[in-house]
Amino acid sequence: MAAQLPLFADAQADPALAKAEFNTRQAELRTALLRAQYEQLSKEKQSLLIVIAGIDGAGKGATINLINEWMDPRHIRTLAFDRPDTADQTRPPMWRYWDALPPKGKTGIVFGSWYSLLLRETARKRPRTARIERIALAIRRFEAMLAAEGTHILKLWFHLSRNAQSERLKRLLSSEQTAWQVTPNDHKVHKKFDRLCLAGSMSIGLTDRAHAPWHVIPSADDNLRSIRTAERVLDALTRPPARVRPDPQVQPPARVVVTDRLGLPQSAEPTLSKDDYDAQIGLWQGRLAQAVRSDAFKSRALILAFEGQDAAGKGGAIRRIANALDARQYEIHQISAPTTQELARPYLWRFWHRLPRHGRIAVFDRSWYGRVLVERVEKFAAPSAWRRAYGEINDFEAQLAANGVIVLKFWLAIDADEQLARFKAREHSPFKRFKITPDDWRNREKWDAYVRAANEMFARTDTPLAPWHVIATNDKRTARLAVLKHIVLALENAC
Amino acid sequence: MAAQLPLFADAQADPALAKAEFNTRQAELRTALLRAQYEQLSKEKQSLLIVIAGIDGAGKGATINLINEWMDPRHIRTLAFDRPDTADQTRPPMWRYWDALPPKGKTGIVFGSWYSLLLRETARKRPRTARIERIALAIRRFEAMLAAEGTHILKLWFHLSRNAQSERLKRLLSSEQTAWQVTPNDHKVHKKFDRLCLAGSMSIGLTDRAHAPWHVIPSADDNLRSIRTAERVLDALTRPPARVRPDPQVQPPARVVVTDRLGLPQSAEPTLSKDDYDAQIGLWQGRLAQAVRSDAFKSRALILAFEGQDAAGKGGAIRRIANALDARQYEIHQISAPTTQELARPYLWRFWHRLPRHGRIAVFDRSWYGRVLVERVEKFAAPSAWRRAYGEINDFEAQLAANGVIVLKFWLAIDADEQLARFKAREHSPFKRFKITPDDWRNREKWDAYVRAANEMFARTDTPLAPWHVIATNDKRTARLAVLKHIVLALENAC
Numbered sequence: 001m002a003a004q005l006p007l008f009a010d011a012q013a014d015p016a017l018a019k020a021e022f023n024t025r026q027a028e029l030r031t032a033l034l035r036a037q038y039e040q041l042s043k044e045k046q047s048l049l050i051v052i053a054g055i056d057g058a059g060k061g062a063t064i065n066l067i068n069e070w071m072d073p074r075h076i077r078t079l080a081f082d083r084p085d086t087a088d089q090t091r092p093p094m095w096r097y098w099d100a101l102p103p104k105g106k107t108g109i110v111f112g113s114w115y116s117l118l119l120r121e122t123a124r125k126r127p128r129t130a131r132i133e134r135i136a137l138a139i140r141r142f143e144a145m146l147a148a149e150g151t152h153i154l155k156l157w158f159h160l161s162r163n164a165q166s167e168r169l170k171r172l173l174s175s176e177q178t179a180w181q182v183t184p185n186d187h188k189v190h191k192k193f194d195r196l197c198l199a200g201s202m203s204i205g206l207t208d209r210a211h212a213p214w215h216v217i218p219s220a221d222d223n224l225r226s227i228r229t230a231e232r233v234l235d236a237l238t239r240p241p242a243r244v245r246p247d248p249q250v251q252p253p254a255r256v257v258v259t260d261r262l263g264l265p266q267s268a269e270p271t272l273s274k275d276d277y278d279a280q281i282g283l284w285q286g287r288l289a290q291a292v293r294s295d296a297f298k299s300r301a302l303i304l305a306f307e308g309q310d311a312a313g314k315g316g317a318i319r320r321i322a323n324a325l326d327a328r329q330y331e332i333h334q335i336s337a338p339t340t341q342e343l344a345r346p347y348l349w350r351f352w353h354r355l356p357r358h359g360r361i362a363v364f365d366r367s368w369y370g371r372v373l374v375e376r377v378e379k380f381a382a383p384s385a386w387r388r389a390y391g392e393i394n395d396f397e398a399q400l401a402a403n404g405v406i407v408l409k410f411w412l413a414i415d416a417d418e419q420l421a422r423f424k425a426r427e428h429s430p431f432k433r434f435k436i437t438p439d440d441w442r443n444r445e446k447w448d449a450y451v452r453a454a455n456e457m458f459a460r461t462d463t464p465l466a467p468w469h470v471i472a473t474n475d476k477r478t479a480r481l482a483v484l485k486h487i488v489l490a491l492e493n494a495c
Numbered sequence: 496m497a498a499q500l501p502l503f504a505d506a507q508a509d510p511a512l513a514k515a516e517f518n519t520r521q522a523e524l525r526t527a528l529l530r531a532q533y534e535q536l537s538k539e540k541q542s543l544l545i546v547i548a549g550i551d552g553a554g555k556g557a558t559i560n561l562i563n564e565w566m567d568p569r570h571i572r573t574l575a576f577d578r579p580d581t582a583d584q585t586r587p588p589m590w591r592y593w594d595a596l597p598p599k600g601k602t603g604i605v606f607g608s609w610y611s612l613l614l615r616e617t618a619r620k621r622p623r624t625a626r627i628e629r630i631a632l633a634i635r636r637f638e639a640m641l642a643a644e645g646t647h648i649l650k651l652w653f654h655l656s657r658n659a660q661s662e663r664l665k666r667l668l669s670s671e672q673t674a675w676q677v678t679p680n681d682h683k684v685h686k687k688f689d690r691l692c693l694a695g696s697m698s699i700g701l702t703d704r705a706h707a708p709w710h711v712i713p714s715a716d717d718n719l720r721s722i723r724t725a726e727r728v729l730d731a732l733t734r735p736p737a738r739v740r741p742d743p744q745v746q747p748p749a750r751v752v753v754t755d756r757l758g759l760p761q762s763a764e765p766t767l768s769k770d771d772y773d774a775q776i777g778l779w780q781g782r783l784a785q786a787v788r789s790d791a792f793k794s795r796a797l798i799l800a801f802e803g804q805d806a807a808g809k810g811g812a813i814r815r816i817a818n819a820l821d822a823r824q825y826e827i828h829q830i831s832a833p834t835t836q837e838l839a840r841p842y843l844w845r846f847w848h849r850l851p852r853h854g855r856i857a858v859f860d861r862s863w864y865g866r867v868l869v870e871r872v873e874k875f876a877a878p879s880a881w882r883r884a885y886g887e888i889n890d891f892e893a894q895l896a897a898n899g900v901i902v903l904k905f906w907l908a909i910d911a912d913e914q915l916a917r918f919k920a921r922e923h924s925p926f927k928r929f930k931i932t933p934d935d936w937r938n939r940e941k942w943d944a945y946v947r948a949a950n951e952m953f954a955r956t957d958t959p960l961a962p963w964h965v966i967a968t969n970d971k972r973t974a975r976l977a978v979l980k981h982i983v984l985a986l987e988n989a990c
Contacts, residue, residue: 027925027926030925030926031925031926033926034926034929038929060822061820061821061822062818064817064822065814065817065818068814068827069810069814070926072929073810073827073829073860074829074831078822078826078827080822080823080824080826081823082823082824085581085582085852086580086581086582087580087581087582111822111823112822112823175777176777176778176781177773177774177776177777177778177781178777178781179781180780180781180782180784180785180819181781181784278672279672281672282670282671282672282673283671283672285675286671286672286673286674286675286676287675289675289676290675315564315568319560319563319564322559322560323557323560324675325556326556327555327556327559327573327575327606327607328575328576328577328606328607329575329577331573331575332563332568332573334568334569336569340835341836357580365568430522430525430526431522431525431526431528431529431565434529434533434567
């Protein structure tokens with residue numbers, strides 16, 4: 001049956017390549033590949049990801065050697081993924097792929113890629129359609145994001161016909177020098193050949209996009225396979241990036257939020273006396289400590305994102321949380337300007353890189369929302385980049401939630417007068433002066449632009465799975481208690 | 496009994512600190528700490544590691560908050576280690592500490608540090624002296640290496656007397672607001688108090704060095720604890736680095752190796768015909784494939800380091816090995832000039848960072864021996880740095896071997912005439928030209944200096960656990976087979 005799949009028909013029609021022709025083409029391609037590789041390196045604008053898939057025994061492994069031999073291997077990394085280990089299992093499935101992304105200018109060969117799960121599902125005797133759709137959608141979103149962020153994606157499917165596969169096995173088994181190349185898996189492939197071809201064909205059909213195209217490589221003849229592979233890689237390195245057509249992403253309905261001054265009804269809450277505060281804070285910290293020590297939390301994780309105007313009291317609120325926790329259980333991430341290492345990858349990379357594993361807590365003092373706040377207002381990101389970020393962020397948080405991570409987002413809000421008072425107090429303290437920089441004063445002048453950005457952010461990213469909590473912080477004590485309460489209630493509710 | 500340990504006597508004598516005095520000292524210290532921190536940052540020459548240990552409940556956790564509040568938290572990372580997880584367990588015990596080292600300019604607070612093992616051992620009812628000596632020696636070597644590479648190490652032991660500890664428990668348990676701070680572990684501490692103090696005292700005694708000093712912090716009074724901690728941190732940030740006095744390290748007896756031209760008796764081996772080679776290579780590749788698929792290999796790992804003159808055929812030999820392996824099982828690391836990220840850490844960091852886990856293979860195309868080869872000859876490393884590297888490398892490889900890693904090191908040697916012929920052939924090939932750079936010609940002029948460096952390297956680092964194999968490579972086929980054979984025999988012998 002598989003032999004009739006139209007996708008693979010061409011691959012089988014190709015004739016073998018004679019030695020002399022191979023040698024000529026090889027010399028041309030290697031020269032061109034090296035030139036294209038150095039061109040990519042010198043620009044540092046794009047990276048290339050070559051996804052390797054196909055029938056076992058069709059030469060996927062040999063292709064790694066080929067690419068490393070025909071190009072300059074110092075700038076190529078093989079990213080080979082086996083079964084997930086504990087580190088992978090206690091994070092969302094895409095975590096390990098994010099973590100391994102090569103920086104701009106470099107090339108990555110991906111083996112055992114994000115297609116493993118899709119191929120496994122499509123190769124089942126009874127494929128579960130809804131699951132397949134869901135996995136394919138996640139892949140398409142991931143690849144669209146990578147492409148939009150400057151990654152060239154090339155996906156190669158190494159194909160063998162059923163006859164070619166069985167001839168290969170026979171040939172290898174006939175000699176002691178080659179028999180070891182046949183693994184138990186090869187026999188399994190032979191038995192399930194039609195299903196594997198169908199799985200490949202389905203997976204390709206669901207994920208073939210102009211910005212992340214699939215190519216079928218005829219693999220019965222080694223020479224032809226090498227040349228076709230090299231041609232595809234060369235084409236990907238030299239072709240201008242295709243326009244990205246993303247799938248629709250999680251977009252929550254726009255809600256109306258707070259006031260357009262982000263001032264909040266600060267005066268509505270009476271300020272809290274020191275005694276009342278002391279009496280309450282210990283109790284809430286105690287409940288927080290209990291909740292994260294619970295057995296149920298061992299299969300969850302907690303991510304807290306703090307945003308808000310300068311001097312709104314993020315640091316103070318975070319320390320009150322940290323006080324209730326064991327140092328081995330949490331990590332606080334201060335997010336400021338990205339490093340060169342971070343700039344060379346898609347902007348969410350630095351946050352994927354810092355994901356807590358199950359049973360742990362990560363606190364972000366400023367977060368991935370920088371993309372739609374400071375990067376938008378200061379024009380560090382192009383409008384097209386921050387506009388698509390809302391969907392990407394919702395997708396990111398949905399993946400976290402699906403993995404059992406509790407995501408809470410806090411906007412700490414003060415009014416302009418209170419901010420001014422705090423800025424002045426900081427300037428007068430010899431050891432708080434460092435907290436206030438010319439940037440803070442500049443940001444203050446852009447108060448209205450930040451308000452607009454924050455309001456759009458609330459409207460677009462306040463999802464049931466990762467809600468925003470806007471906290472009035474003119475009264476620090478009330479604010480700290482409010483943050484603690486939200487965390488405790490979310491944890492007690494979930495664990 | 497513990498009360499009489501002289502180390503802790505002073506800590507108990509200290510009186511509590513009154514609020515007014517605390518406030519004055521606090522303001523002074525915070526101002527000075529910030530200044531010292533920015534000074535360290537601007538120089539990017541030193542990092543500071545603050546190791547936190549001591550009696551549970553003495554305020555170790557609170558100290559993290561303190562340091563983050565009193566200094567600029569954007570440049571501080573808490574490195575908190577819990578029980579080892581799978582990723583840690585399949586590598587040498589020091590792996591996770593290496594991996595987490597902060598870059599120069601930054602400060603790391605280490606919690607659950609490399610002292611955990613020593614403290615557990617010294618706190619046993621019947622401490623095993625030999626084990627304790629061995630762990631303490633490993634710690635001293637590690638810290639000496641860090642200090643020599645520009646890390647300021649400060650170790651703080653938070654001490655409470657037995658009475659203060661039991662008073663603390665009583666006080667906390669008396670109120671619902673604080674009772675949660677008492678963990679089951681606190682009661683255990685109370686029972687084993689004397690043993691824990693003795694363990695601390697022994698551990699401190701065995702590892703107190705001028706370049707990595709211990710300080711006991713009196714912790715019964717919160718104010719006093721905070722001030723003493725801040726004083727120590729300030730002192731570490733402002734004091735010039737102490738002279739490092741390393742412990743004696745693994746130094747194998749100097750052996751006489753090959754010739755002083757590194758020419759090797761190339762002619763002694765007859766060149767191998769293509770047919771003979773083809774007949775043999777498949778068999779050896781098959782044995783290699785079998786060996787790494789074996790169950791026994793699942794608790795081992797294989798590290799191959801390739802060094803040798805330019806054009807000696809490292810890449811070709813490595814590809815013949817890779818051909819026998821599953822892409823998911825191995826990784827090839829091309830080692831060239833270090834990145835800024837790598838330069839900001841001790842030089843072995845980039846290799847620790849790339850260690851394979853059990854069941855995996857890492858191939859290094861050039862390796863940590865660059866320190867005593869190119870860095871020595873080109874004067875990238877000071878003589879004191881590359882001289883101490885021999886011992887550090889032996890120590891590194893001994894840790895690998897102790898963890899079940901098979902380490903094989905290959906020097907591929909050609910003679911000067913053959914190198915010249917290969918250089919010229921490369922220059923004439925449009926797709927091999929990239930392999931030859933002005934650097935290669937320059938290195939060739941320094942042939943004798945490289946020979947001297949290589950000979951000393953063999954003499955000092957050819958250990959039974961990580962032997963050097965010098966392979967004559969004028970005849971490429973013989974050389975590739977020889978490399979394969981050494982690997983196969985070592986694997987078959989070990990697994």
